[in-house]
Amino acid sequence: MSERFVTRGFVGRRRSPERGQRIPPGQYLTDDFPVLSAGPTPHTPPAEWSFRIEGLVSKPVVWTWAEFNALPSREFVVDISCVTKWTKLDTRWQGVSVDTLLEHVELHRKAAFLTAFSDGGYTTNLPLPDVVNDQAFVAYAYEGGPLAPEHGGLARLVVPHLYFWKSAKWVRGLRIVEQDQPGFWESFGYHNRGDPWLEERYSGD
Amino acid sequence: MAVLNWQIVTVTAIRAETPHVKTLSLLVPGWQSHRPGQHVDIRLTAEDGYQAQRSYSIASAPSDQPVIDLSIELVDDGEVSPFLHDAVVVGDRFEVRGPIGGYFAWDGAAADPLLLVAGGSGVVPLMAMVRHRAEIGSAVPCTLLYSSRTVTDIIYAEELQRLNGEDDGLRVIHTLTRSQPPGWTGYSRRVDMRMIAEVLEGTGRMAQAFVCGPTPLVESVAESLVSIGLAPSQVRTERFGPTGG
Secondary structure, three states, rough: OOOOOOOOOOOOOOOOOOHHHHOOOOEEEOOOOOOOOOOOOOOOOHHHOEEEEEEOOOOEEEEHHHHHHHHOEEEEEEEEEEOOOOEEEEEEEEEEEHHHHHHHEEEEEOOOOOEEHHHHHOEEEEHHHHHHOOEEEEEEEEEEEEOOHHHHOOOEEEEEOHHHHHHOOEEEEEEEEOOOOOOOOHHHEEOOOHHHOOOOOOOOO | OOOOEEEEEEOOOOOOOEEEEEEEEEEEEOOOOOOOOOOOEEEEOOOOOOOEEEEEEEEEOOOOOOEEEEEEOOOOOOOOOHHHOOOOOOOOEEEEEEEEEEOOOOOOOOOOEEEEEEEHHHHHHHHHHHHHHHOOOOOOOOEEEEEEEOOOHHHHHHOOOOOOHHOOEEEEEEOOOOOOOOOOOOOOOOOHHHHHHHHHHOOOOOOEEEEOOOHHHHHHHHHHHHHHHOOHHHHEEEEEEOOOO
């Protein structure tokens, strides 16, 4: 945003300052909930679903769908921004804070990053400091109903302060690691961290 | 990975493809080429510094010329596409960066037959693959199943007809969902499982599928392909919707 090349004749659509302050640079507001994914939507039945925390933990933990639903959950109302430029305000989710999940494991002292892994083989990487202190949750309900498969149901990770590809759909677990390893989109030139307020869209931004 | 810097591009040609789609040819100095299926971001800046960005798929095949084509669908209540359709003239300049993406891409290296399924302007990145395949003289069999509302909404209609006639390895199959002209011999309904199964018959189950269009089409086609027996890794998807414009 340093130098500006003015486009002849472009005015654009202004937003109210109040809402505008909540929209990261280069994003536009949408009321839809667009769907983006690289392949077919998986449909894992609840009976076959589980959620694992593995890697650099003293003992891996696994929850069944029923056990996961019995974990303390709460409502989260958050703004979300997709790298494809849309931002959606005040989305309402029900889910389990990653803090709550991590209470069930003892992290190795070298634990520094995690890879979220999903049905269909999708992965994304995150530094541990980005998912603790109530910054991230695993959601299984959206706007009062079960999370639709195309939006990541049965459950998806939600990390609202980062671009939405970090919020892995169809998430099945977190692998705690020492060394950061690029996930799926991070290996295709997308930014390793993805802070929308810093416009970290692509590698090198 | 190279840093994607914003570059100032110049519009060198504008072509109306359909009543709702225009193709802008852009001169991008220093363009490093692209893989068919990739997209670019464009950025427009108002006098007061207000900016808007959008992503558009590249329609043209890679070449040694620093020119790319973007085919842009007009979204009536959109912010950017009405400007690109109605205000931009040849010689205008704006900012572009890319190419972006790389999973939804085909560059001719793989030998598996191609199944391309497009809904509306979702044909754009697939057209880059069709054009590239023709330009490199690829022997990889390719089927394009292309859903449009009416015959006048078919983007690249003449070029697809010509390529289809010239090349035995290419099959272009249209379906028109809203209305059909007299004597129409293509499909006349939304893409469904039966259509996918019929089309796949001539392609084979080893196909690499690329599906691009609005979410309902992409979801149903991808699901059909998997239930017919393709592995999820054989099905790559990209979405095009009216959102954002």
